[in-house]
Amino acid sequence: MGLRIHNTLTRQKEPFEPLTPGEVRMYVCGITAYDLSHLGHARSALVFDVIRRYLEFTGTRVRFVRNFTDVDDKIIKRAEKDGVSPAEVSERYIAEYQNDMKRLGVLPANVEPKATAYIPQMIALIERLLARGFAYVVDGDVFFEVRRFERYGCLSGKNLDELLAGARVEVDERKRDPRDFALWKSAKPGEPSWDSPWGPGRPGWHIECSAMSMEHLGSPFDIHGGGEDLIFPHHECEIAQSEAATDTPFVRYWVHNGFVQINKEKMSKSLGNFFTIREIFEKSPYGVPVTAEALRYFLLATHYRSPVDFSDDALWEAKRALDRFYGLFQRLDESSGAAGPPQRGAAGPGDRLLPPLLERLGEGFRQAMDDDFSTPGAIAQFQLLRGELNRLIDAGLSRRSGEQAREQFRSFGQVLGLFQSSWREWEFGIVHQVRAAEAVAVTVKVDVTVTKNSLTDEEIEQKLAERNEARRRKDFARADEIRAELAAFGITIEDRPDGTSRWKR
RNA sequence: GGCGGCGUAGCCAAGUGGCCAAGGCAGAGGUCUGCAAAACCUUUAUUCCCGGGUUCGAGUCCCGGCGCCGCCUCCA
Incomplete structure (x- = not known):
């Protein structure tokens, strides 16, 4: 029996058959680089790292792309707050992310594209959508017209009427339909912008993943992954754009990871119940x-x-x-x-x-x-x-x-x-250090009494020799005393049957 | 309100309709040990949220409850 993968598109486990035998092309949505990454980001990265490793383990060649969103409202906001340029914000947090991933042992992807490097591809894609009648321009903005794409909702299991009924979106009056989404946003003063046929502006969020995945993997490709929360609207919109533009299926297997929770609630920025990856390492x-x-x-x-x-x-x-x-x-x-x-x-x-x-x-x-x-x-x-x-x-x-x-x-x-x-x-690798008891967001229980300095290996070996000498003399009181001394430094002794001992910090 | 998911021992967590319902953690007893630790052995769900149904047979499929969670707005 071969590999079976749960496909979000069908909500079933399906036998996995790559388009090209022995070769898998996969794309995973990375992060928007505007802040430190938390454990939820770590999980997503780790899950797809393991999927990639397993495919390679079974002898499959994997072309693995994981992107960075480096232009976005949140980045712009953060840049204003910090008094730096948006590019500086995204560069900083991309570096932080890569550092976190390295610590976690998550392998780099084969390609780690940044959205801003693919503006021409995005513009080309939008032009194709306009030419095919799936999009329209309003004052320098370009919107995708959802009603024109019949299969909209196929991934998330929604239909258009339901979407409208539950719509909580603030309605942009210029849209032909409230559910239409932005492909291109005209620039406001002070925002980063690129020239386009519709005037200076920047790409909408969804279009970047379509452009970058198709650029590096073609269309269709095998696996597209990301967190569960990306199913709608992000991935739904990606399907609409990509398939409307190319007239071919976009992705064969959609794979989504579940959330990290704290007390049964989603870990998220808005709830404030998150731990950054760095914080966990440092604490x-x-x-x-x-x-x-x-x-x-x-x-x-x-x-x-x-x-x-x-x-x-x-x-x-x-x-x-x-x-x-x-x-x-x-x-x-x-x-x-x-x-x-x-x-x-x-x-x-x-x-x-x-x-x-x-x-x-x-x-x-x-x-x-x-x-x-x-x-x-x-x-x-x-x-x-x-x-x-x-x-x-x-x-x-x-x-x-x-x-x-x-x-x-x-x-x-x-x-x-x-x-x-x-x-x-x-x-x-177990390092015992003095730690301030206060302000510890993530504490990990340690079953030893932490003391001010640890002993060197030599000192420990010396104590052990002394103890074993005492044991040979049947001076168990002295032997236990030494055990207690070492225990105070967090060192555990385990005796072997032959009279020697080993120790652990 | 719409859509989707989950509910398995004290805790975490697997379970493709059919051998005694994986595995781990914690607990209890034991072997070993000068005492320990580690390791090993034994032990911990006649039962899988509740109530119906399909079936020779259901934790696993169907219907109805109850509870929790997620998405529908940026989100891994």
């Missing part, structure tokens, strides 16, 4: 790699179309789950004699049982991901294997098997951007 007590991976795990543990409720507890749970995976990786490493004294380096009863387990992971993983990119299902497969492997280690596992298993986690985990660190990096 986290962990290093960037740990925070990024925990955030990815948290977001991917829910199916992309379902809402996901963000909370400190939820993030903490994700971190704990990853601790257990990295705990397994450490055990695999040690069982193979690569660190510490070799205990189970030789071939063991577990070796025989390993290959079928690894195969099962592969099958389960593909099956889950093929089912409309079920990342929760994929994660469950990893969790299942984690339990099995821990049992195998107890039974005895050779060095070679341990490495093989670890490699399996790495290669499948790569699709989700998980399990790529070494267990040492994971543990040492």
Whole structure:
């Protein structure tokens, strides 16, 4: 069974067949660059990052375009407020976004076009719509005439009458119909503008995505994605414009991700219940790699179309789950004699049982991901294997098997951007610092007492040696004392059966 | 008001009409341990918001309630 994708257009899961076998062209609506991005933007980017990675994982060539809207009312408003040019605003927040994405481990798209670089293409598209009678000009503005496009509403499941009945839009008297939308807006004084056949102005929001996607991917192309809130009107309008202009279908599969919520409410600017991506990284007590991976795990543990409720507890749970995976990786490493004294380096009863387990992971993983990119299902497969492997280690596992298993986690985990660190990096990515108790918007629970300085590795090793010496003398009072001392620095000791110990920050 | 979605154990969360309803977290008991930690074992939904219906058989399909959420205006 091959890949199936839920298509918003049909509201069903459909077998996925790219137009060109072995090659997928996808376009995702990025951000309007007027402020820092929040967790909701992160989710959208992450979801399509994983979709892209999975397609590539299955051997598909992916041409992936994610745009930036860099001219828009909000940007202009922000520029006025900050006393800078709109271009400076958009440049700044595009850079911030790219930085956030890098931290999150979201790969750059193949093309990341900015709207302002495609003005000629947009003008050409609008001219075609005018020539075909789908648009009209009023005082330097150009509007798309919705009534002329019969299929308007096909994506969002609305019909024109309903739209009018529920219309809350303030009516622009110059429009032939209140539902018509702007393709081109004439410039007001002081606004950024470009010359056009209709006078100086700037593009409407929807037209940019039509122009940029068709420029880079042609028409039709395979996948168009974005947040659920873009279905109407943005994507609906894109379909209308594009298909009216070209007379060919625009997009084959529409994919939309669900929202990040706080207490069951959509995370959004207007509600003021949002956390910026940066804020989460900065408030986290962990290093960037740990925070990024925990955030990815948290977001991917829910199916992309379902809402996901963000909370400190939820993030903490994700971190704990990853601790257990990295705990397994450490055990695999040690069982193979690569660190510490070799205990189970030789071939063991577990070796025989390993290959079928690894195969099962592969099958389960593909099956889950093929089912409309079920990342929760994929994660469950990893969790299942984690339990099995821990049992195998107890039974005895050779060095070679341990490495093989670890490699399996790495290669499948790569699709989700998980399990790529070494267990040492994971543990040492946990940074304990003094944090002011006040003004913490996102707090993550830490199960240790935070103290002013952390110890160096050498100091810890020294304490451990002392403690193990005490244990050999059966001076357990002293041994426990040292354990308590280290605990005060947030360091946990785990004794091995052979009398040595390991520690974690 | 219109359109759409969701409601599965204490919590999170999978579930293509049919083997005992995945998996995780938290909890309880146990093995191991000087004590711990980690790991492992056992345990946690006769039942999937409620009420009807279709079917040999429904969490899964249909109808009607109740509750929550989203879109209809910028929005990932």
